[in-house]
Amino acid sequence: MIVKMGSSVIAVVLLCAFLSSSAGAEPRWICSISDAVSCDEDGTIGPPDLGGLARPTFLRVDTARKQVVILAPDERRGEITRIDAMHHGAGVWVFSGVEAGRAWSMVISEGGHMTMSVTGDGASWSVFGHAMLEQ
Numbered sequence: 065m066i067v068k069m070g071s072s073v074i075a076v077v078l079l080c081a082f083l084s085s086s087a088g089a090e091p092r093w094i095c096s097i098s099d100a101v102s103c104d105e106d107g108t109i110g111p112p113d114l115g116g117l118a119r120p121t122f123l124r125v126d127t128a129r130k131q132v133v134i135l136a137p138d139e140r141r142g143e144i145t146r147i148d149a150m151h152h153g154a155g156v157w158v159f160s161g162v163e164a165g166r167a168w169s170m171v172i173s174e175g176g177h178m179t180m181s182v183t184g185d186g187a188s189w190s191v192f193g194h195a196m197l198e199q
Contacts, residue, residue, distance in 0.1 A: 090128040091157075094135070095178045097121055097193040105186040112182070112189045124198065125159065125172065132159070132170070 097120060102112040112119070120143075122135040130147040134140045145168075148161040160169040166184040171177075172195045180191040 092127065092198040093125045093172055093178075093195040094198050095123040095125060095172070095193050095195045097123070097178075097191055099193075100189060100191045102187055102189045113187075125157075125170070125195070127157075 100112050100119060101109060103109050118137045118139055120134045120140055121137060124133045124135055125147075126133065127147075127150060130150070132145040132147060134143040145163050146161055147159045149159070151158045155174045157172045158169065159172075160167070162168070166182050168180060168182045170180040176194055176196060178191075178193040178195040180189075180193075182189040182191070
């Protein structure tokens, strides 16, 4: 009962924060990445090949600066990806861009879910996580 009530309180807090931010100032989110999977054109499924780089675990999505910044791990902290396009509607924010020959898109829902896809030559990555408005 307490767990169920706690989840409801968290959902209400996230929804109120989302609605208040979308009414005025340009929002920023802190996103945690919980899982990432890659599918190659030959059917191989596994973790994305990052060329030896550590997988990002926390990101900041900043609509005012139109950028996604890696916050963790420490060795990747501060890396910036430019947001080329943004759209807000139907309870979601949608972001997209191109970097290093790969197209990416990200969806952040008012419920706090973050989903991202990255596509390149012969590979597609799916990334899943959570988003919390930064105050």
